[in-house]
Amino acid sequence: MIDWVKNYSINARRLKKSAIREILKLTNRPEIISFAGGLPAPETFPIDEVIDIVDTVMKREGHKALQYGPTDGYPAFVDQLLKWEKRMNGLDLTPANILPTTSSQQALDLIGKILIDPSDPVLVERPTYLGGLSAFNQYGARFVGVPMDEDGTGLNVTDLEGKLQELREDGEHYKFVYVVPDFQNPSGITISQEKRKRILELSDEYSFILLEDSPYRELRFEGTAPDMMYKMDTSGNVVTLHTMSKTFAPGFRIGWVVGPEEFIDKLNTAKQASDLCTPSFTQSIMAEFMARGLLEKNIERAKLLYKKKKHLMVDAMEQFMPQHEHINWTNPEGGLFLWITLPEYFDTDKMFFEAVDKKVAYIKGSAFDCYHKMKNTMRMNFSYPSEGQIEDGIKRLATLIKSKLKD
Amino acid sequence: MIDWVKNYSINARRLKKSAIREILKLTNRPEIISFAGGLPAPETFPIDEVIDIVDTVMKREGHKALQYGPTDGYPAFVDQLLKWEKRMNGLDLTPANILPTTSSQQALDLIGKILIDPSDPVLVERPTYLGGLSAFNQYGARFVGVPMDEDGTGLNVTDLEGKLQELREDGEHYKFVYVVPDFQNPSGITISQEKRKRILELSDEYSFILLEDSPYRELRFEGTAPDMMYKMDTSGNVVTLHTMSKTFAPGFRIGWVVGPEEFIDKLNTAKQASDLCTPSFTQSIMAEFMARGLLEKNIERAKLLYKKKKHLMVDAMEQFMPQHEHINWTNPEGGLFLWITLPEYFDTDKMFFEAVDKKVAYIKGSAFDCYHKMKNTMRMNFSYPSEGQIEDGIKRLATLIKSKLKD
Numbered sequence: 001m002i003d004w005v006k007n008y009s010i011n012a013r014r015l016k017k018s019a020i021r022e023i024l025k026l027t028n029r030p031e032i033i034s035f036a037g038g039l040p041a042p043e044t045f046p047i048d049e050v051i052d053i054v055d056t057v058m059k060r061e062g063h064k065a066l067q068y069g070p071t072d073g074y075p076a077f078v079d080q081l082l083k084w085e086k087r088m089n090g091l092d093l094t095p096a097n098i099l100p101t102t103s104s105q106q107a108l109d110l111i112g113k114i115l116i117d118p119s120d121p122v123l124v125e126r127p128t129y130l131g132g133l134s135a136f137n138q139y140g141a142r143f144v145g146v147p148m149d150e151d152g153t154g155l156n157v158t159d160l161e162g163k164l165q166e167l168r169e170d171g172e173h174y175k176f177v178y179v180v181p182d183f184q185n186p187s188g189i190t191i192s193q194e195k196r197k198r199i200l201e202l203s204d205e206y207s208f209i210l211l212e213d214s215p216y217r218e219l220r221f222e223g224t225a226p227d228m229m230y231k232m233d234t235s236g237n238v239v240t241l242h243t244m245s246k247t248f249a250p251g252f253r254i255g256w257v258v259g260p261e262e263f264i265d266k267l268n269t270a271k272q273a274s275d276l277c278t279p280s281f282t283q284s285i286m287a288e289f290m291a292r293g294l295l296e297k298n299i300e301r302a303k304l305l306y307k308k309k310k311h312l313m314v315d316a317m318e319q320f321m322p323q324h325e326h327i328n329w330t331n332p333e334g335g336l337f338l339w340i341t342l343p344e345y346f347d348t349d350k351m352f353f354e355a356v357d358k359k360v361a362y363i364k365g366s367a368f369d370c371y372h373k374m375k376n377t378m379r380m381n382f383s384y385p386s387e388g389q390i391e392d393g394i395k396r397l398a399t400l401i402k403s404k405l406k407d
Numbered sequence: 408m409i410d411w412v413k414n415y416s417i418n419a420r421r422l423k424k425s426a427i428r429e430i431l432k433l434t435n436r437p438e439i440i441s442f443a444g445g446l447p448a449p450e451t452f453p454i455d456e457v458i459d460i461v462d463t464v465m466k467r468e469g470h471k472a473l474q475y476g477p478t479d480g481y482p483a484f485v486d487q488l489l490k491w492e493k494r495m496n497g498l499d500l501t502p503a504n505i506l507p508t509t510s511s512q513q514a515l516d517l518i519g520k521i522l523i524d525p526s527d528p529v530l531v532e533r534p535t536y537l538g539g540l541s542a543f544n545q546y547g548a549r550f551v552g553v554p555m556d557e558d559g560t561g562l563n564v565t566d567l568e569g570k571l572q573e574l575r576e577d578g579e580h581y582k583f584v585y586v587v588p589d590f591q592n593p594s595g596i597t598i599s600q601e602k603r604k605r606i607l608e609l610s611d612e613y614s615f616i617l618l619e620d621s622p623y624r625e626l627r628f629e630g631t632a633p634d635m636m637y638k639m640d641t642s643g644n645v646v647t648l649h650t651m652s653k654t655f656a657p658g659f660r661i662g663w664v665v666g667p668e669e670f671i672d673k674l675n676t677a678k679q680a681s682d683l684c685t686p687s688f689t690q691s692i693m694a695e696f697m698a699r700g701l702l703e704k705n706i707e708r709a710k711l712l713y714k715k716k717k718h719l720m721v722d723a724m725e726q727f728m729p730q731h732e733h734i735n736w737t738n739p740e741g742g743l744f745l746w747i748t749l750p751e752y753f754d755t756d757k758m759f760f761e762a763v764d765k766k767v768a769y770i771k772g773s774a775f776d777c778y779h780k781m782k783n784t785m786r787m788n789f790s791y792p793s794e795g796q797i798e799d800g801i802k803r804l805a806t807l808i809k810s811k812l813k814d
Contacts, residue, residue: 001642001643001644002614002615002616002642002643002644002667003614004667004669004670004673007522007582007583007616008521008522008673009520009521009522009523009524009527009546010524011520011521011524011546012520012521012522012673012677015521015673015676015677015680016676017676017679018676018679018680021477021478021679038475039474039475040474042470042471042473042474043470045469045470045473045474047465047466047469047470047473048465050461050465050469050473051461051462051465051466054457054458054461054462055458055461055462058454058455058457058458059454059458062452062454062457063449063450063452063454064449065658066449066452066454066457066656066657066658066659067446067447067449067452067656067657067658068446068652068657068658069658070428071428102509102660102682102686103682103683105680105681105682105683106681106682109680109681109682113416113418113419113545114415114416114418114419114422115414115415115416115419116416117416117417117418120416131680131683134679134680135680135681137680138520138677138680139416139418175414176414207409207410208409209409209414235408235409236408236409237408237409245475249473249474249688250473250474250475250687251472251473251474251475251476251686251687251688251691252473252686252688253509253682253683253684253685253686260409260411262411263411266411266415266419266422269422269423269424269425270419270422270545272424272425272428272541273422273425273512273516273538273541273542273544273545274512274513274516274542274681275509275510275512275513275516275660276510276512276538276660277660278660279509279658279659279660279686279689280657280658281656281658281659281689282686282688282689284658
């Protein structure tokens with residue numbers, strides 16, 4: 001009889017079950033209005049188009065689309081990605097700058113694998129994307145958190161510089177700074193143009209790789225977009241992660257990484273050992289979907305819907321949430337999430353179970369904090385709940401919060 | 408300007424480009440008859456069935472099949488896998504014993520991640536599957552190779568026991584033994600029933616996890632199958648890897664792991680951090696494909712074809728290869744590969760380039776040896792080349808070998 005635990009590696013012992021995935025199991029009951037998940041609205045999924053495209057692609061190139069493909073990516077798909085990056089982000093890339101991945105979570109895992117040695121400092125926003133924390137944590141990252149400014153312009157760059165200076169003085173080998181600059185998951189915050197510039201300057205001064213995770217950028221439904229950081233960078237310090245999960249559908253698990261050739265080549269080698277290649281089948285469908293101009297259309301459809309839902313949520317909060325100087329929320333111009341901050345004495349970890357009793361769910365903010373603090377915050381998803389559910393759910397949540405106010 | 412190399416982790420520095428993938432790039436020219444790849448025959452791909460099933464599944468459950476799914480697997484697919492394991496292998500499993508993976512290469516990667524600490528001894532067959540070597544190597548495995556017996560019954564169990572005894576005496580923490588027991592890639596060898604029994608006894612005596620990688624088992628086109636090692640095991644020491652890549656098509660990148668609950672649970676946690684979940688889309692199609700009984704039909708189709716191709720290859724070798732006491736090949740009863748052994752003084756690494764000049768390709772045996780020796784061997788794939796190519800290709804190869812014989 002094997003003693004499994006005694007056979008686990010150090011990596012395995014670092015692995016923790018995702019707090020979110022465990023929580024989501026509690027919120028699956030139909031009577032619960034859930035703002036907890038991070039799911040795109042299924043009504044944006046292009047079902048009929050997929051049926052038609054599979055027919056075309058299978059008849060035209062089924063023998064190729066069902067075969068093993070190059071780790072570099074299915075050529076027709078890479079070709080579409082190059083055009084997309086040019087059109088959407090103004091980037092002039094070659095295939096050597098791109099690697100399709102089996103979801104951008106895979107990219108986070110691979111990047112963790114090839115950059116992080118145990119105890120390496122990794123700088124992240126507070127809060128930051130949970131999937132980034134869990135990917136990097138496996139490899140023994142020591143997180144250094146940089147707070148967000150209260151003015152909604154993103155992380156505090158003075159604090160970032162201070163931490164970099166300290167790490168440098170301590171002789172620490174920090175390797176990268178991880179940011180989600182557009183409509184961040186979980187906060188909905190977008191880093192301002194000015195700050196992007198400053199972060200890139202720091203990247204040169206302190207010689208770090210900037211990891212720009214960009215799943216929501218295309219989902220801007222109001223306001224003006226700052227530039228993509230990859231585009232602004234003149235030193236070749238930036239690696240950007242993209243995904244089709246929010247613009248097309250998550251069920252394909254397709255993402256791609258854009259970066260300097262040298263880095264993409266190493267990432268490619270890591271990917272060979274991890275899954276040989278991203279499914280040719282889904283890449284071939286995606287290539288045809290893009291070639292037909294359907295990705296833009298799908299994004300337009302999603303934006304219209306998410307804009308409406310976000311406004312419904314913000315309006316409901318303005319109407320029902322207690323008026324209190326320490327109760328605030330972000331008002332994102334795109335993406336899937338907003339962020340609520342409550343008075344310091346709130347504990348949203350504990351309040352979660354009461355909320356579920358009241359048939360409404362959110363994700364506790366501490367899940368997104370590398371220090372597991374920020375217990376007076378919560379992430380709210382507005383893309384998945386139906387329009388009808390949003391007002392009711394916010395009412396329930398507001399009532400609960402009101403009942404716990406001490407002042 | 409980032410110095411990328413100085414930022415790479417120890418894991419990254421261990422990563423080497425796959426010898427096979429680099430070689431395959433040389434063999435893509437149409438005039439070359441290639442026995443090098445490991446590709447299933449595209450004529451076995453169920454293209455029309457996929458078109459029809461996508462139509463059904465998208466209309467019935469498109470909103471679910473395009474959404475994120477549980478890491479545990481798409482429920483309808485897991486259900487089909489349980490039935491399949493019962494029917495094909497006589498296994499009584501629960502969903503807690505199964506984890507769908509994004510290709511069985513992902514399973515190898517995750518298992519390496521959760522079991523191997525740097526310098527841990529990992530016992531493997533000589534030769535063994537290259538993808539296993541590259542997955543385990545990333546995490547710092549120190550390979551201990553066990554030779555195959557010349558009688559074609561698989562690895563030498565006395566040698567295995569001797570190595571385990573030695574490792575135990577040295578106080579080494581070996582954790583698992585990796586075998587591909589059915590029509591092994593690369594050798595085509597199947598481990599005999601008697602040896603399977605003995606290996607499992609050793610697994611108890613020396614307390615190691617037996618990793619049974621089983622991508623070809625269903626493709627037995629002649630002879631009688633020994634039992635699956637997972638089925639024979641009474642101690643719960645075995646973890647088995649499966650894939651749809653050879654029985655259905657590689658382009659979906661779908662595999663699954665069968666193992667004890669405790670281990671599957673840990674693997675699930677590792678998978679969360681690696682890609683969140685296997686694509687719901689491909690799992691939903693696969694579930695319907697299996698529910699319609701099409702997987703059996705596809706396997707029958709592949710077996711007929713591969714049997715014919717294997718016999719063509721063996722017949723051609725008997726006819727054209729030089730008669731020499733030290734020129735031998737395996738004659739597998741299933742799978743995709745056979746293995747040629749030449750006199751000791753041959754160097755198939757070097758001969759490869761001459762072969763490509765003569766417009767025929769194979770993979771050098773040393774690529775599959777954990778010690779990079781075995782330079783007088785080569786792997787031959789018979790599933791992918793067309794029936795017409797097999798005789799011509801063997802003629803070309805035989806002529807080359809003849810020209811290099813010294814005795």
